[in-house]
Amino acid sequence: MTEAAIKVEDITYAYGDLLAVKGISFEVQPGEILGFLGPNGAGKSTTIKMLTGQVAPKGGRAQILGADITLDDPDIQARIGVCFEEKNLYLAMSAKENLDFFASLYGIKDPDSLEILRRVGLADRAKDRVKTYSKGMRQRMMISRAFINKPDVLFLDEPTDGLDPVTSASIRATIKEEAARGAAVLLTTHDMFEADELSDRVAFINDGVIVAIDTPENLKLKYGKRSVKIRLRNGSGVREETVALDTPQSGELLKEVVGSGEVLTIHTEEATLEDIFIQMTGRGLVG
């Protein structure tokens, strides 16, 4: 069995008296994307801060690539990549200067900064100062910086937050490429579609606790309610009926609705991750 790239056992963290992370445990395998799904303040970013060595857990233990995170080992730090939610770039430097500088900190002698910038669509602006970049360009720049050392473990904190759909899709594609290369990816997001599209598994985190962790499909099967939405002609208008599929009467009910008029459309519907999250925690993913 492959050793987990990220192994977390019962870690906790508190800001003063406020317990932000309450003993969570999970693992991420090489090449796997684990989506950390939860609303703001749920403990997602704090978990990343602990795992990236920015802060020591108050309890429990965690290993990155087999090394305890509290050791603050530069060799391990050299094998991780972090994309922060905050756009923390050197604005007075160009994109290439930013990447070259961070590459030098990782001991990379001849970084292929232009190739990395090309992957995120910034090669033609490589020599421009980052302060002239749009929000989307800066986010792509953040992603490219996280990739500069070809990391074995990637921590991505809200990588597409506030971006337009085209930029988001481009960034998601790049994240998939990294996972395909073998990087373990811990992705925090409160975007259910992103989590669903990218994640091999998702962990629902709420109020510092993981309430569920599984593949999106399994979560939907386990917690979701399937239904069929039928639109029928109703005289000069249209009426809509929804039939749940997970009850003993579903077949009879479906037959009855379909036979009650001219069917215009029939769509199967499955629960979204957000529906399941709300069902499990009683709160939404945003806010």
Added chain:
Amino acid sequence: MSLTRMFKILRKDLALGPRSPIFLWAIILPFALTLILQVAFGSLFAAKPRMAVVDEGASEITASLRKMDGIELTVLDTPEELKKQVKANDVDAGLVLPRGFDDAVRSGEKPLLELYIGGESLSSNRLILSVTTLDLVREVEGTAPPVDVRIENFGNEGLPVSVRLVPVIMMYALFIAGAFVPSSSLVEEKENGTLSALLVSPVKASEVLVAKALLGTILAFVMAFMTLVLNNALGGQPLVLVLVIVWASAFSAVLGIVIGTAAKDSASMFTLVKGSGIFLFAPVAFYLFPEWPQWIAKLFPTFWAIDPIWQVAVLGKGLDAVWVDLVVSLGIALALVPVIGVLSRRMQRVLVAE
């Protein structure tokens, strides 16, 4: 601690420096202060009195004038040219020494001496040139002055104000470049979040702090040295001078790191700098006012960094006169290291909490 990573950060900071207003301010301020103070007190741009001479007979007076450092001498060929230059204010005064003048003086003939004074010349220069001329004539005559002169000093004896202002400029050069530049650079990294980006890479917080301290030390050394050059205060022992400047620069950089790690953001950094400014700069007032009790200056930590420079650069003393200062300032700097450690850990906690 990796020296390589430290120097990468230092190189980045040096490259970004010219793009930072505070960095540029640190460079310009000591030069501007030097210029302003020198203009005000006159030592840098105070021109020497200018004397022109037409010497028709190889007078001893001309030879004596040539030897005087304090007078700028021009020897001309004709009285007409001399008068023209005096009128044009090209010289402050002009002297025509006729053939046989020295012999005539020695024989007691009281020959006519023509001295032309420029109407636009400074009174002080006219006085200097007139008195000097009369003294030189008396030397030629070979007689003693008719009176004994008793000289009594009023006011502060010793160094002129322009020299006593050197520590003021030095403090600006050292502490703006040495303390303010690294602290603002560190605070900027905190505010922009780039410090967090550095700390999740293999870089350690200690490497960032040492790199910033080196930035301050280098910049402060260059600025302090240049300031001393501009003020013509390099003393007589260049190696000792370099040592004390390097040490004072490092000391100010340590203070800068304390401020930088303690300050949460730019606003709190400026508050700290303003709040501690009087405390940091207090010792230089005692150089300006030597009649004040000098022991009070020693209560301020920065005295122990600035005083060795004063002793070596201005008073021309050697290492034997400043080693106590250096040991005391080393003790203060070492005492600040654990303080920086505590502040650094607090800084990282604050970064994470944001």
